[in-house]
Amino acid sequence: MGPPPVVTGISPKEGPPGTRVTIRGEFLGISATDLIGLKICGCDCLLSAEWKSKNKIVARSGPCKGRGDIIVTTKSGGEGTSTVQFRGYHESVGPMKESAVWVEEAAPPSVPWGRRPMSPTAYTPPDPLGLSTEGDDCKFPEEELHELFPDGSGKLSDENFQPGWYLLEHHSNTSYEDLKAGMIFLQRKVEGQKEGQLSFLKANTGAVMDQLDRLVLLKNMYEEDHRKNGREPLPSLQSAIEESISLADSLFSEILSRKENADNTREALSLLTRHKFLFQLPSSIDKNIKKKEYDLVVNDYTRAKNLFGNTDVKLFQKILAEIDKKIEELKENLYNRMKTMPINVQEQTKYIRLLISLNWEGDAAWTAILSRKDYLMALMNKVKDHFKQKEEQESNEKGRRRARECDWGAWRAAWCGAACGALAAELHALWPLARRYFAGDLAGEPAAPQRHADLKEMIIAAVESFSEQMRACLLVGGAGSGAGGAAGGAGADVLRARLVANLRHLRDAYDSLLKLDLPSQPLSIVEKVIFDYRVHGMTVFLQRAHKRVKSLAEKETWKIEEFSDYGAITNLPHLLETYMNEALSSIHKCVLNSGRRENPLLNEGSEPSAALQRHTQQILLAYVTVLRELALHHEDQDFNNTSLSVALDQRLDESCAGGAGGGAAGGAGGGGARSWQQRLLIAGANAHYTRRLTLNNILEAFHTYGLPKPTQAIQTTKDALSTLESSIAETYLEHKGDPLVGTIEPSMYMGRHQTDAEALVDDARPYVYEIINNLIAVHAEVDSVCGAASTRYVRDICETVCEELARLAACAPRHAAAHAAPAAFQARLEYTLLRIAVAEHLTRKAENYLMEALAGLPPLENEEDKKRMDNIIQGFKKRMELQLASLNCNMETV
Amino acid sequence: MFSAIAYRLSTTFLEEQQVCGASSSAMSKKPAAQPTLHKVIMVGSGGVGKSALTLQFMYDEFVEDYEPTKADSYRKKVVLDGEEVQIDILDTAGQEDYAAIRDNYFRSGEGFLCVFSITEPESFDATQEFREQILRVKNDESIPFLLVGNKSDLGDKRRVPLDACRERAQAWQVPYVETSAKTRDNVDKVFFDLMREIRSRKSDDSRTANGNVRDKVKRRKIKCAIL
Numbered sequence A: 001m002g003p004p005p006v007v008t009g010i011s012p013k014e015g016p017p018g019t020r021v022t023i024r025g026e027f028l029g030i031s032a033t034d035l036i037g038l039k040i041c042g043c044d045c046l047l048s049a050e051w052k053s054k055n056k057i058v059a060r061s062g063p064c065k066g067r068g069d070i071i072v073t074t075k076s077g078g079e080g081t082s083t084v085q086f087r088g089y090h091e092s093v094g095p096m097k098e099s100a101v102w103v104e105e106a107a108p109p110s111v112p113w114g115r116r117p118m119s120p121t122a123y124t125p126p127d128p129l130g131l132s133t134e135g136d137d138c139k140f141p142e143e144e145l146h147e148l149f150p151d152g153s154g155k156l157s158d159e160n161f162q163p164g165w166y167l168l169e170h171h172s173n174t175s176y177e178d179l180k181a182g183m184i185f186l187q188r189k190v191e192g193q194k195e196g197q198l199s200f201l202k203a204n205t206g207a208v209m210d211q212l213d214r215l216v217l218l219k220n221m222y223e224e225d226h227r228k229n230g231r232e233p234l235p236s237l238q239s240a241i242e243e244s245i246s247l248a249d250s251l252f253s254e255i256l257s258r259k260e261n262a263d264n265t266r267e268a269l270s271l272l273t274r275h276k277f278l279f280q281l282p283s284s285i286d287k288n289i290k291k292k293e294y295d296l297v298v299n300d301y302t303r304a305k306n307l308f309g310n311t312d313v314k315l316f317q318k319i320l321a322e323i324d325k326k327i328e329e330l331k332e333n334l335y336n337r338m339k340t341m342p343i344n345v346q347e348q349t350k351y352i353r354l355l356i357s358l359n360w361e362g363d364a365a366w367t368a369i370l371s372r373k374d375y376l377m378a379l380m381n382k383v384k385d386h387f388k389q390k391e392e393q394e395s396n397e398k399g400r401r402r403a404r405e406c407d408w409g410a411w412r413a414a415w416c417g418a419a420c421g422a423l424a425a426e427l428h429a430l431w432p433l434a435r436r437y438f439a440g441d442l443a444g445e446p447a448a449p450q451r452h453a454d455l456k457e458m459i460i461a462a463v464e465s466f467s468e469q470m471r472a473c474l475l476v477g478g479a480g481s482g483a484g485g486a487a488g489g490a491g492a493d494v495l496r497a498r499l500v501a502n503l504r505h506l507r508d509a510y511d512s513l514l515k516l517d518l519p520s521q522p523l524s525i526v527e528k529v530i531f532d533y534r535v536h537g538m539t540v541f542l543q544r545a546h547k548r549v550k551s552l553a554e555k556e557t558w559k560i561e562e563f564s565d566y567g568a569i570t571n572l573p574h575l576l577e578t579y580m581n582e583a584l585s586s587i588h589k590c591v592l593n594s595g596r597r598e599n600p601l602l603n604e605g606s607e608p609s610a611a612l613q614r615h616t617q618q619i620l621l622a623y624v625t626v627l628r629e630l631a632l633h634h635e636d637q638d639f640n641n642t643s644l645s646v647a648l649d650q651r652l653d654e655s656c657a658g659g660a661g662g663g664a665a666g667g668a669g670g671g672g673a674r675s676w677q678q679r680l681l682i683a684g685a686n687a688h689y690t691r692r693l694t695l696n697n698i699l700e701a702f703h704t705y706g707l708p709k710p711t712q713a714i715q716t717t718k719d720a721l722s723t724l725e726s727s728i729a730e731t732y733l734e735h736k737g738d739p740l741v742g743t744i745e746p747s748m749y750m751g752r753h754q755t756d757a758e759a760l761v762d763d764a765r766p767y768v769y770e771i772i773n774n775l776i777a778v779h780a781e782v783d784s785v786c787g788a789a790s791t792r793y794v795r796d797i798c799e800t801v802c803e804e805l806a807r808l809a810a811c812a813p814r815h816a817a818a819h820a821a822p823a824a825f826q827a828r829l830e831y832t833l834l835r836i837a838v839a840e841h842l843t844r845k846a847e848n849y850l851m852e853a854l855a856g857l858p859p860l861e862n863e864e865d866k867k868r869m870d871n872i873i874q875g876f877k878k879r880m881e882l883q884l885a886s887l888n889c890n891m892e893t894v
Numbered sequence B: 001m002f003s004a005i006a007y008r009l010s011t012t013f014l015e016e017q018q019v020c021g022a023s024s025s026a027m028s029k030k031p032a033a034q035p036t037l038h039k040v041i042m043v044g045s046g047g048v049g050k051s052a053l054t055l056q057f058m059y060d061e062f063v064e065d066y067e068p069t070k071a072d073s074y075r076k077k078v079v080l081d082g083e084e085v086q087i088d089i090l091d092t093a094g095q096e097d098y099a100a101i102r103d104n105y106f107r108s109g110e111g112f113l114c115v116f117s118i119t120e121p122e123s124f125d126a127t128q129e130f131r132e133q134i135l136r137v138k139n140d141e142s143i144p145f146l147l148v149g150n151k152s153d154l155g156d157k158r159r160v161p162l163d164a165c166r167e168r169a170q171a172w173q174v175p176y177v178e179t180s181a182k183t184r185d186n187v188d189k190v191f192f193d194l195m196r197e198i199r200s201r202k203s204d205d206s207r208t209a210n211g212n213v214r215d216k217v218k219r220r221k222i223k224c225a226i227l
Ligand SMILES: Nc1nc2c(ncn2[C@@H]2O[C@H](COP(=O)(O)OP(=O)(O)OP(=O)(O)O)[C@@H](O)[C@H]2O)c(=O)[nH]1
Pocket: B044, B045, B046, B047, B048, B049, B050, B051, B052, B053, B063, B064, B065, B066, B067, B068, B069, B070, B092, B093, B094, B095, B150, B151, B152, B153, B154, B179, B180, B181, B182, B183
């Protein structure tokens, strides 16, 4: 049983019989047939009732008078109540008044007295004032009257009749003049009545007689009846009535039963048409599911649920159960579809929404998020496995290392691209889905406390796995691939292109994640990968440069490229500069610039900065090592000392000339066969040049490419180069100067026994000339290589020569005592001549040595000797002019 | 003589019928412990939307076609600020044809929604007359009263400037609200605001009991004068 009807509105709230009223309220029946009763002020109005909706009925009021409730009765809710009331009133209808009520023409109400009313209900007592109430619509509210006359009444016939009430009720609109006229009318009437009943009888004699006759007739008939039927006339009547009832029953029972059947059939048919929708629903659901019109299914289903959800009809329940089953299946189906990856996010959202509208119990959207995340992880792993497998396969198939390395690089690039694409694409689907979920768009329980944290974890896990993978792909194996690339001739460009491509993939992925507005933590993980990869790229370039520098030794052709201020150099310093430049420009081009929301690569004091410093230093020191190797290691060639001593080897002149000439010729025609000492000197020049020029250029290049200057590394290298230069000088001295010095003593004493002690000394002994010649040879050699920078070597050798002379002079006094003056003269002469010869190359130390030697000799005793000495010296200068000039040319004063 | 008897007979019959009717109406008139009743009356020119507002408030429906009202009565329970009350709405006729019966209705009202249509200046002008008629009948300057500009959804056809409305409400010292029976905009608001005024008015009255009595006396006197 549903709720009982309640009437809460009536329009209009009053009116004469037959007024069309609109009744509004609640539960006024669920169909036209459900409405089984309608009473307005106690009058049954069901016949005219028109059921419009469960909130509205239109009916016509009945012949009631006064105020009363509107009671609606329904099958489903029983008898109802009303909060509003209808007031029926009777209006006198004249010929001028439009009326819904049929008026008996024969009984105009304006005729007072005399006529019997047609029916008691339609009777209105005539107005005692004789005034027409026609058109008097203005009814005075009844409550007011009750209030004004608490125990009065407006009825003429009532004992408590109140004229005031009557006037207000019927004549509230009547003018004063009319009322006065009415008053006169009433007075006249009363007068007329007073005139006596006689005149009344007189006027109506005929009628009175007629009535008396009728009464007598009635009395006779009654008495006769009494005689005939006795005192109890009822039993015979009753039996007659019962007889006629049974007869009527037998006559109509068949017809009635047939009618009943017909009614039932009709009802069933109407039921069918009315609920066609429900009966067809199962098949239409199937059809729509097949057509993937899920929205239609959902709409139909909700409609059916609304209409028949709590039906008691067994048939409906059965169909509903069937439908429910189908919907359950559909839900399951949708759920699985929603979970099954891959699926695009619009599709997925659609399924989620459908599930929500079908009252899916679970948190569909969260499941979707979870499955998306699982899919993402699986996808990442699949990408990884795929490339790992390919790599293994390849390494099994091909033995050749280089081919593998090259392909490796290509695969890694593909791997990186694939992983970046996968991550970006999937997060692009997952994140917006999650955002909508947390915005509450997709039902479920986004407010559950763990959810936010869970999601964040998921995303971090995904990004982390990506980052690990990329590290494994790009950073770990990268060194190998870098090396492999460097090994190949075209490696550099390929390497750079690949690095740039990989970096672009990573950055694209990062960029798309940035657009998603992800939380900063996962973003920073990706950023770190990019950063590390950039550092890695930098390292690779530097390592490559390192490697190339290390193999510079093989590149050394000893071909003189340039006679610089610091000597003759090969192209090693240039190569170093080129390699460095290439590495730096690659770094500058490929990795230095930061992308959107990335940290700068080389922050001051950061690890990458330090690495740059470190690598730079390694490279430069490697270069120094190369120079050192080139200069000092000489497996197959011995130092060509033998040719230096003119006195011991007659071929010296030719050899020396050949050496010097070869040096000059080698400068032009390629120095494939350079002697070791030349290489030594060239290496020295290279070192010197590098220290003074190349390093500064490199420093400049760092600046140009926007990298922090590796001052520390440069300084260390400069120191290392200085050390190298000195050790080269030393070596040279050791190998060149020592043999030269060693020849002095033997050649000094070579002709001693032949020397006549008494003979006049007129020239220096040959060893002096030998020394000078040797020095000229050295000078020529050094100068040919080192040019302006050659002094160092000559000076060193001069010093050792002077030292040896001093040492020999210190041993001389024994002889001097024996040979006396001529020997002393000769010694003085020789020292002086030497001093003149090497004047330009004397260091202070060397000068001291010579002074020391001279000091050990007795001074010249007479003028004659002095004169002789001067003559000899002048002669010597004249004779040796060419030699002296060659020894002292090109000198820079230090 | 016989017609006199017949007259007697007919009047007794009527009497009997009357007694039945009276007793039945007396029964239905005594509901047990009903919540407070607030009597609201809708006034305003014909076609401005009084019925539309009422039906929207009562039944959440909007009636497109215009069917002039004579006098409609609605009553239902609502919850006003947590208290269950009954609102009784008397929807009166705006058409001039029915103008004569207004006076009687206005007497029973405790609060008035004076409605005009913002698309119809004539209806706005008419509010002046309604106001005067109400004040005359109620003889009370501060009777709960809201000036309501309806059909606010037809903003593009507006012909009564907002300023004029506000100005008039200001002059009368009553609130002004714009509604739309079509979109249900502010519909609940006007009814509830009015009920609140009625309620506070009633509690004021019962508190100043003296004034109340005097008031009643006054009213009675006026009625006598009419009589
Ligand atoms: N666009 C619009 N139309 C309205 C609005 N209110 C009422 N109407 C229309 O205006 C016409 C008259 O509305 P009613 O509510 O019947 O007017 P009334 O004030 O009751 O008129 P009477 O009963 O004659 O006094 C109807 O066609 C309504 O559809 C409203 O807010 N917006």
